[in-house]
Amino acid sequence: MIEGLQRNYAYLFEDELLKEISEIGTYKEVPEGFILMDIGDYIKSMPLILSGAIKVMREDEKGDDLILYFVEQGDTCAMTITCCMGETKSEIRAVAETDTRIIMIPIQKMQEWMHKYKSWQSFILQSYHERMKELLEAVDTIAFLKMDERLYKYLRDKAMVNRDDLIKTTHQEIAQDLHTSRVVVSRLLKKLETENKIKLYRNSIKIINL
Amino acid sequence: MIEGLQRNYAYLFEDELLKEISEIGTYKEVPEGFILMDIGDYIKSMPLILSGAIKVMREDEKGDDLILYFVEQGDTCAMTITCCMGETKSEIRAVAETDTRIIMIPIQKMQEWMHKYKSWQSFILQSYHERMKELLEAVDTIAFLKMDERLYKYLRDKAMVNRDDLIKTTHQEIAQDLHTSRVVVSRLLKKLETENKIKLYRNSIKIINL
DNA sequence: GTAAGTATGTAACATTTGTTACTTGAAAAA
DNA sequence: TTTTTCAAGTAACAAATGTTACATACTTAC
Numbered sequence: 082m083i084e085g086l087q088r089n090y091a092y093l094f095e096d097e098l099l100k101e102i103s104e105i106g107t108y109k110e111v112p113e114g115f116i117l118m119d120i121g122d123y124i125k126s127m128p129l130i131l132s133g134a135i136k137v138m139r140e141d142e143k144g145d146d147l148i149l150y151f152v153e154q155g156d157t158c159a160m161t162i163t164c165c166m167g168e169t170k171s172e173i174r175a176v177a178e179t180d181t182r183i184i185m186i187p188i189q190k191m192q193e194w195m196h197k198y199k200s201w202q203s204f205i206l207q208s209y210h211e212r213m214k215e216l217l218e219a220v221d222t223i224a225f226l227k228m229d230e231r232l233y234k235y236l237r238d239k240a241m242v243n244r245d246d247l248i249k250t251t252h253q254e255i256a257q258d259l260h261t262s263r264v265v266v267s268r269l270l271k272k273l274e275t276e277n278k279i280k281l282y283r284n285s286i287k288i289i290n291l
Numbered sequence: 292m293i294e295g296l297q298r299n300y301a302y303l304f305e306d307e308l309l310k311e312i313s314e315i316g317t318y319k320e321v322p323e324g325f326i327l328m329d330i331g332d333y334i335k336s337m338p339l340i341l342s343g344a345i346k347v348m349r350e351d352e353k354g355d356d357l358i359l360y361f362v363e364q365g366d367t368c369a370m371t372i373t374c375c376m377g378e379t380k381s382e383i384r385a386v387a388e389t390d391t392r393i394i395m396i397p398i399q400k401m402q403e404w405m406h407k408y409k410s411w412q413s414f415i416l417q418s419y420h421e422r423m424k425e426l427l428e429a430v431d432t433i434a435f436l437k438m439d440e441r442l443y444k445y446l447r448d449k450a451m452v453n454r455d456d457l458i459k460t461t462h463q464e465i466a467q468d469l470h471t472s473r474v475v476v477s478r479l480l481k482k483l484e485t486e487n488k489i490k491l492y493r494n495s496i497k498i499i500n501l
Numbered sequence: 502g503t504a505a506g507t508a509t510g511t512a513a514c515a516t517t518t519g520t521t522a523c524t525t526g527a528a529a530a531a
Numbered sequence: 532t533t534t535t536t537c538a539a540g541t542a543a544c545a546a547a548t549g550t551t552a553c554a555t556a557c558t559t560a561c
Contacts, residue, residue: 139427141435149430163420172427195412202405209419210373216426217349217382220359223434224470225351228518251538260434262519267539283527283538438548461508472549477509493508493557 083108085131085182089155098198102129106184111177118161118175123168126185127161130154133181134242138174138258147223147260148235150215151178151242159212162191162205178242229269231259233278236288246291251284293318295341295392299365308408312339316394321387328371328385336395337371340364343391344452348384348468357433357470358445360425361388361452369422372401372415388452439479441469443488446498456501461494 083103091099106129111117118124120140135152137160152158152175160173194201222231235258240246256266270286273279280287293313301309316339321327328334330350338345345362347370362368362385370383404411432441445468450456462480466473480496483489490497 139430139434141431147430147434160423162416163423169420172424206372209423210379213370213373213419213423213426214382216423216430220349220357220426220430220433221351223430224349224357253538263539264520264541265518268518268541271540281539463508473509474511474550475548477511478548481510491509 083131083184085154086129086184089131090129093204094200095198098194098201101190101194102184102186105190106186109183109185111181111183113177113179113181115177115181116174117177117183118158118171118173120171120174122171124161124171124188126187127157127191128183128185129157131182131184133183134178135181136176136178136258138176139172140174141260145260146174146257148258149173149219151238152215153242156211157204157208159208162208178239228259228261228265229272232266232269233273235259236279236286237291240288240291246288248286248288249284250286293341293394295364296339296394299341300339303414304410305408308404308411311400311404312394312396315400316396319393319395321391321393323387323389323391325387325391326384327387327393328368328381328383330381330384332381333379334371334381334398336397337367337401338393338395339367341392341394343393344388345391346386346388346468348386349382350384351470355470356384356467358468359383359429361448362425363452366421367414367418369418372418388449438469438471438475439482442476442479443483445469446489446496447501450498450501456498458496458498459494460496 083106086099086103090102094102107126109128117128117135130152132154134154135158137149137152137158138146139149140146158175160171160175163169163172191205195205196202222234226234232255235255236248239248239250252266252270253263255270256263259266270279270281274281278289280289293316296309296313300312304312317336319338327338327345340362342364344364345368347359347362347368349357349359351357368385370381370385373379373382401415405415406412432444436444442465445465446458449458449460462476463473465480466476469476480489480491484491488499490499
């Protein structure tokens with residue numbers, strides 16, 4: 082049994098399914114920054130996350146990015162399901178936020194299990210539900226929050242999935258994730274610092290009271 | 292057989308399933324503006340749209356709205372599926388954009404059919420996929436377009452689902468759908484008129500070259 | 502008809518966000 | 532050490548959006 086499979090999925094799947102997963106799925110370790118899936122890719126397998134976190138992004142016509150949400154261990158990427166089922170191209174980019182361990186399930190098994198295991202069907206539908214909710218939260222964030230609030234939320238989310246209140250990043254990288262400019266990020270970070278919500282260092286930011 | 296069921300769903304479902312739908316589903320006609328589902332509602336049945344169109348909205352903490360997308364005949368509301376399956380509250384509001392005819396499917400049947408009919412399972416998964424794509428398009432619109440572009444897209448979409456290039460609405464209503472102010476809408480509509488993209492009247496707007 | 506209510510137009514101004522340009526200081530490379 | 536590159540701070544300005552206030556014209560109620 083692959084380490085982490087038991088821990089994250091045992092309460093979801095029956096033993097027989099867990100056994101099939103560990104037999105058929107291919108274990109994979111990817112480093113931070115690794116692009117698991119890109120926009121336009123055809124997906125032939127679906128990832129179950131054992132540990133780590135994945136950043137899900139959308140791209141505009143100019144090729145600029147926007148973060149949608151983070152996905153953590155115990156989850157899968159519902160957009161993958163979508164793509165696998167429909168045999169269509171990926172609409173999003175998935176990038177490893179940290180070093181990440183996953184199990185890849187080939188598309189045929191995925192569909193086979195939909196009929197064979199009730200727990201698998203529930204998991205797939207549940208994943209859709211979760212991702213739908215994440216997407217709606219992303220809409221809320223983008224549509225209803227001002228940039229300083231979005232920035233603060235982003236920092237907190239990032240600290241959360243990295244399990245570290247010291248975030249290692251640059252203003253430039255943040256600007257790319259939030260689809261704004263470096264100058265705007267620097268300005269608002271400075272404001273957050275004067276409000277005692279964060280502390281700024283070179284190449285890193287510390288969240289106060291996470 | 293209910294009129295419209297055959298026309299919109301015959302190519303999707305096998306005859307036996309169509310028969311079950313027409314026997315078990317309850318036919319309903321709702322007028323424009325009717326709230327089919329509100330935020331926080333528990334959903335006990337799922338609508339199949341026979342004719343008309345539905346506007347799907349999200350709400351901020353202050354109770355102000357934002358349109359996500361329109362859903363047309365031949366579709367269902369995937370958020371409903373989500374809610375039915377998970378027995379959770381609705382995250383969105385669904386309002387009849389036009390007079391609309393629907394068939395309501397009770398939640399138990401919905402789940403029963405998932406196992407009984409392969410075409411139903413495909414339809415549910417396909418609907419999830421469609422709605423996921425719609426949501427992503429909504430994100431694109433909100434995040435990447437400026438207000439004048441969003442406004443023009445909104446008008447075109449609205450004309451489309453109403454099958455009429457003359458849109459009957461007020462600037463105030465548009466402002467509510469786009470989560471902005473009436474003054475901004477008036478200003479940008481005037482700009483679109485000088486660009487010969489629309490023609491303004493009292494209580495209505497005509498789209499040029501739809 | 503008159504009055505009241507509603508939709509729209511528009512000016513003036515505030516706030517938020519985006520852009521350009523330049524500076525300073527730290528880290529990395531030579 | 533010196534040079535170069537990179538990250539960050541900041542000023543000045545531009546553009547987009549939001550807000551307040553008021554005028555005008557059309558519609559409805561009386």
